[in-house]
Amino acid sequence: MNRISTSQLFTNTLSSITGGQARLADLQRAIASGKQVNTAADDPVGAGRILELRALTERITQYSRNSDAAEARLSTTENALVSVSDSLNRVRELALASVNGINTPSTLEAYGQEVLSQLEGMIALANQADANGEYLFSGTASNTLPFTLSGTLTYSYFGNSQSRSVSISDNQTVAMGLPGDEVFIDIPTGNGRFQVIDNPGNTGTAVAGDSSISDPTLWVPDDYTLTFLDPSNWEVRDSGGVLVQTGTYSEPGTISFRGADLSFIGTPAAGDQFTVETNTTQDIFTTLAELGAALNGETPLTETAMANLLNRSLNNIDNALTVNQESRATLGVRLSSIDSYRDLNARDVIQAQTLRSSIEDLDYAAAISEFEYESTILEAAQQTFLSLQNLSLFRLL
Numbered sequence: 001m002n003r004i005s006t007s008q009l010f011t012n013t014l015s016s017i018t019g020g021q022a023r024l025a026d027l028q029r030a031i032a033s034g035k036q037v038n039t040a041a042d043d044p045v046g047a048g049r050i051l052e053l054r055a056l057t058e059r060i061t062q063y064s065r066n067s068d069a070a071e072a073r074l075s076t077t078e079n080a081l082v083s084v085s086d087s088l089n090r091v092r093e094l095a096l097a098s099v100n101g102i103n104t105p106s107t108l109e110a111y112g113q114e115v116l117s118q119l120e121g122m123i124a125l126a127n128q129a130d131a132n133g134e135y136l137f138s139g140t141a142s143n144t145l146p147f148t149l150s151g152t153l154t155y156s157y158f159g160n161s162q163s164r165s166v167s168i169s170d171n172q173t174v175a176m177g178l179p180g181d182e183v184f185i186d187i188p189t190g191n192g193r194f195q196v197i198d199n200p201g202n203t204g205t206a207v208a209g210d211s212s213i214s215d216p217t218l219w220v221p222d223d224y225t226l227t228f229l230d231p232s233n234w235e236v237r238d239s240g241g242v243l244v245q246t247g248t249y250s251e252p253g254t255i256s257f258r259g260a261d262l263s264f265i266g267t268p269a270a271g272d273q274f275t276v277e278t279n280t281t282q283d284i285f286t287t288l289a290e291l292g293a294a295l296n297g298e299t300p301l302t303e304t305a306m307a308n309l310l311n312r313s314l315n316n317i318d319n320a321l322t323v324n325q326e327s328r329a330t331l332g333v334r335l336s337s338i339d340s341y342r343d344l345n346a347r348d349v350i351q352a353q354t355l356r357s358s359i360e361d362l363d364y365a366a367a368i369s370e371f372e373y374e375s376t377i378l379e380a381a382q383q384t385f386l387s388l389q390n391l392s393l394f395r396l397l
Contacts, residue, residue, distance in 0.1 A: 059170075060345045066166040067338045067345075070176045074338075077136045077177055078331045080125045084183075085324045087118045087125075091288060092317050095310055098295055105297070112296025119288040123147055123155075126184050126285075137180030140164050146180040147285070153293065155285040157185050168341045174334050183327050185283040187320045193219075194278040195315065196226075196262055198308040204228070204269030206251075207307040211262045218259030224276040226255065228268035236276075266304065287316040 094111045097103070126147050129135050134142035138159030150156040161182070163175035189195040196208040206228070213219050223239045228249070236244045236257045245257040252265040260276070291313045293299040294306060301309060
């Protein structure tokens with residue numbers, strides 16, 4: 001038989017009361033905060049998981065802010081490109097109207113002035129800044145004015161060819177803009193493979209029309225010179241002066257060599273030349289500046305030279321419109337990606353919050369029931385302790 005001393009009995013009873021009070025205190029704190037995990041001591045494993053879920057939520061919240069910033073900048077860029085497209089289409093209309101043979105010099109001058117006005121507006125769009133004062137088309141050099149006039153009909157790009165990117169999820173980034181050289185500078189000329197340029201000294205009436213490569217297997221990229229020996233005969237030499245091909249011409253007609261087809265209208269004079277330049281680009285600003293200056297008379301041209309310039313300008317404008325459409329399509333893909341990942345991030349946040357709630361949040365009904373239960377036990381222990389205090393022989397003496 002084990003004997004329990006009075007001091008041991010008191011100690012055990014006090015320990016039970018103290019433990020009950022501690023459990024009630026924990027329950028009171030949980031009920032007051034609404035959380036079943038208030039400190040790491042409450043649930044070390046759960047507390048660690050809560051920290052992970054909290055960090056995930058904060059990270060996704062940052063992705064959401066990144067998405068909003070990227071969307072705002074990309075939308076502003078897209079709106080600028082829409083305005084550029086409208087301007088290019090208007091200039092194209094003016095160029096086509098200029099081909100009309102009944103135009104008077106004053107009409108052409110008015111067309112030229114409007115082309116130059118459209119050019120000014122386009123440069124303003126190309127130099128547009130976003131709400132943060134950063135230029136849209138400077139690449140990552142967003143504080144540098146991208147385009148300036150650096151000479152007569154010459155425009156320079158001072159941005160770079162890179163794009164700043166931001167993370168919109170753990171495994172996805174999105175570029176926030178388009179470098180200006182891609183959109184405005186590196187515009188293919190002619191048919192995209194080569195362009196035909198008349199010699200300013202030509203005296204005939206031959207005008208270069210559409211050109212293309214009919215047989216890519218025969219085409220050799222090079223700069224060629226087409227010379228009309230007389231109105232009916234021509235020769236083509238390569239950049240080294242080597243004779244490539246000869247042939248005859250009758251107006252209108254097509255001259256073909258090395259898989260390339262060049263159409264002409266009009267009658268050339270003996271000695272008239274056309275240069276076939278390959279793999280060239282020209283910024284759209286220069287194209288519009290040359291067109292406007294020619295139409296308003298700042299750059300005097302013969303009727304034939306004007307026709308050749310109009311044809312080249314129309315080709316370059318069409319190429320610029322193609323680049324513009326491709327650029328807008330790129331922006332559209334990025335905006336669509338932002339929308340998709342925003343939805344995914346929203347679902348991830350909900351899942352993280354739900355899981356965190358299941359670990360951290362308190363079940364009030366269960367907690368209150370446990371509180372009442374612990375209160376009852378504590379009260380019984382206290383009553384028992386009071387009764388034990390009265391069990392003494394000295395009280396019977």
